[in-house]
Amino acid sequence: MNDPNFYANTYNAYSKNPKKIRVLDSTLREGEQHPGVSFTNKQRIQIAWMLDYFGVDQIEISPVISKDHEKSTKTIIKQGLKADIVSHGRALKEDIDISLRCDASWIAVYLGISDIHLKDKLRISRQEALKRSVDSVEYAKSHGLKIRFTVEDGSRADPKFLLEICKAIEEVGVDRISLPDTVGILRPVGMYNFVKKISNEIDTPLDAHVHNDLGFALANAFAACDAGVDQIHTTVDGIGERTGIPALAEVAVALTYLYKSSNDFRLDMLQDLSRLIEEYTSIKPYDSKPIVGSSAYKHKAGTHLAAVLRNPAAYEPIPPRAVGNRRRIVFGELSGKTGAAYLMSLLGLQKNDEQAKSVAAGLKGLRMGDLIEIPLEDRLEKKIINDK
Ligand code: ZN
Numbered sequence: 001m002n003d004p005n006f007y008a009n010t011y012n013a014y015s016k017n018p019k020k021i022r023v024l025d026s027t028l029r030e031g032e033q034h035p036g037v038s039f040t041n042k043q044r045i046q047i048a049w050m051l052d053y054f055g056v057d058q059i060e061i062s063p064v065i066s067k068d069h070e071k072s073t074k075t076i077i078k079q080g081l082k083a084d085i086v087s088h089g090r091a092l093k094e095d096i097d098i099s100l101r102c103d104a105s106w107i108a109v110y111l112g113i114s115d116i117h118l119k120d121k122l123r124i125s126r127q128e129a130l131k132r133s134v135d136s137v138e139y140a141k142s143h144g145l146k147i148r149f150t151v152e153d154g155s156r157a158d159p160k161f162l163l164e165i166c167k168a169i170e171e172v173g174v175d176r177i178s179l180p181d182t183v184g185i186l187r188p189v190g191m192y193n194f195v196k197k198i199s200n201e202i203d204t205p206l207d208a209h210v211h212n213d214l215g216f217a218l219a220n221a222f223a224a225c226d227a228g229v230d231q232i233h234t235t236v237d238g239i240g241e242r243t244g245i246p247a248l249a250e251v252a253v254a255l256t257y258l259y260k261s262s263n264d265f266r267l268d269m270l271q272d273l274s275r276l277i278e279e280y281t282s283i284k285p286y287d288s289k290p291i292v293g294s295s296a297y298k299h300k301a302g303t304h305l306a307a308v309l310r311n312p313a314a315y316e317p318i319p320p321r322a323v324g325n326r327r328r329i330v331f332g333e334l335s336g337k338t339g340a341a342y343l344m345s346l347l348g349l350q351k352n353d354e355q356a357k358s359v360a361a362g363l364k365g366l367r368m369g370d371l372i373e374i375p376l377e378d379r380l381e382k383k384i385i386n387d388k
Contacts, residue, residue: 004313004314005317012258014260018259018260018261018262019230019261020230020261020262020263021225021229021230021231021232021255021259021261021263022057022058022230022231022232022263023056023057023058023231023232023234023248023251023252023255023263024056024057024058024059024060024086024207024231024232024233024234025051025056025058025059025060025233025234025235025236025248026060026088026233026234026235026240026245027047027051027235027236027239027248027277028044028047028048028059028060028061028062028072028076029060029061029062029088030060030233030235030239030240030241030244030245031235031236031239031240031277032062032065033240033241034239034240034241034244034281034283036281036282036283037239037281037283039072039280041068041071041072041075043280044061044072044076045072045075045076045079046276047236047276047277047280048061048076048079048081048083048085049079049081050269050272050273050276051083051236051273052081052082052083053266053269054248054252054265054266054269054270054273055263055264055265055266056083056234056248057083057084057231058083058084058085058086058106058231059076059081059083059084059085059086060086060088060108060233061073061076061085061086061087061088062087062088062089063087063088063089063098063099063101063102063104064088064089064090064095064098064099070098070101070102073085073087073099073102073104074101074102074103077102077103077104077105078103084105084106084146085104085106086104086106086107086108086148087099087102087104087106087107087108088107088108088109088110089107089108089109089110090109090110090111091109091110091111091132091133091136091149092109092132092136093135093136093139095109096109096136096139096140096143096145099145100143100145104145105144105145105146106145106146106147106148107140107145107146107147107148108147108148108149108150108178109136109137109140109147109148109149109150110149110150110151110152110178111129111132111133111136111149111150111151111152112152112153113129113133113151113152113153113154113157113161113162113165114152114153114154114156114157114158115157115158116153116156117152117153126161129165130164130165130168133149133165133168133169134168134169134172136149137149137169137172137173137174138172138173141172141173146175147174147175147176148174148175148176148177148178148207149169149174149176149177149178150177150178150180150207150209151165151166151177151178151179151180152180152182153180153182153183154179154180154181154182154194155179155180155181155182155183155185155186155190155191155194156182156183156185159197162197162198163197163198163201166198166201166202166204167201167202169204170202170203170204174204175204175205176204176205176206176207176231177198177202177204177205177206177207178206178207178208178209178233179194179195179198179206179207179208179209179224179229180208180209180210180211181194181209181210181211181220182209182211183211183213184210184211184212184213184214184216184217184220184243185213185214186210186216186220187216187220188216188219188220188222188223189223191208191210191216191220191223191224191227192223192224192226192227193227194224194227195208195223195224195227195228195229196227196228198228199227199228199229205230205231206224206228206229206230206231207229207231207232207233208220208221208224208225208229208231208232208233209233209245210224210233210245210246211240211241211242211243211244211245212238212240212242212243212244212245212246213242213243215243217238217243217244217245217246218246218247218250218251218254221233221246221251222254222259225259232246232251232255233245233246234246234247234248234251234252235247235248236248236249236273236274236276236277237249237274237277237278237283237285237289237292238250239277239281239283247289247290247291247292248270248273249270249273249274249290249291249292249323250290250291252265252267252270253267253270253290253291253318253323257317257318267322267323267324268321268322268323268324269324270291270292270323270324270325271291271292271323271324271325272324274292291323291325292323292324292325296320296325297316297320297325297326297327297328298327298328298329298330298373299315299327299328299329299330299376300329300330300332300334300370301334301336302334302335302336302337302338302339302360303336305329305335305336305338305339305342306336306337306338306339308327308329308376309329309338309339309342309376312327312376326375327375327376327377328373328374328375328376329342329373329374329376330370330372330373331343331363331370331371331372331373331374332363332368332369332370332371332372333363333364333366333367333368333369333370335360335363336360337353337356337357337360338356339360340356340357340359340360340363341356341359343359344356344359346374
């Protein structure tokens, strides 16, 4: 059969040579800033291994939080993973020294550059902020480190000052610049314009770090890519400060299927990664969460069941197996005749149209909502089709 997404894909207007978009996962840094989350040293190491095996490009962790975090960072760096381990701290010599103690080769430093951060958080002038930015990059480079600089709250900073800082740190050799929408105030076209302002004048590779306060994080991350960013920050299930940042599962699936980026992700690990974080944080992703949620591949309405039993692609953009999830069908008052017939065949009951209709009516008459749900395996799909 032809690709059911064929016409939709014509609207997506893929380029012939899609660029590769990298992923930095910050579950161990941003994720630990989610209320109630605190990983043990062992858990951090396991999460890093899983993320590396999954195929992210960089893994971010902050050694400056505590001695325990410093120990975790050091141990994770020693594992020799494929992903870069990015050691995160403030744009201060003392924080960079902690990263150096961990034998980091990649660091990230941040400095709030909006007027509200300068005046009410840091209590420094723009001149001091500019000097601190340049000094920290020069200090890192003088120790042979690769450095990413985050212009924190950049989307709310004076664009002239933002550009001035980016140019100054580029001049002293910064390796990447992260453009954050720290309070999630931009809409997608706003994120596009924000990134474009910098990418028009700066050659340094750019990251997007976008918060989800108004639910725009995922859309803004991809608007940033359209404007020149080549790395997106994620966490597993999107956990982070307040409402968090884009979820790794959604970003990785969108990159693979919608952006045709040439990543080497093991997408079938996505649900396991989500379960691991759920176990370590006790935060259960909501049922309808894309990709990993328990309802993401459940089919319920009678008309949907009738179609899905013949061809699941009728109501699924991507097969559940590809992302480590499972397809389930829900039987109850909405099942309809085809759903009832399928249920009867599973129970080994003889079925004809009339009986299936009366079972469907019986299910409706019970007024008990959903009664049972069962996995719908490919094997069973074939069975029902052959029974037709
Ligand atoms: Zn953040």
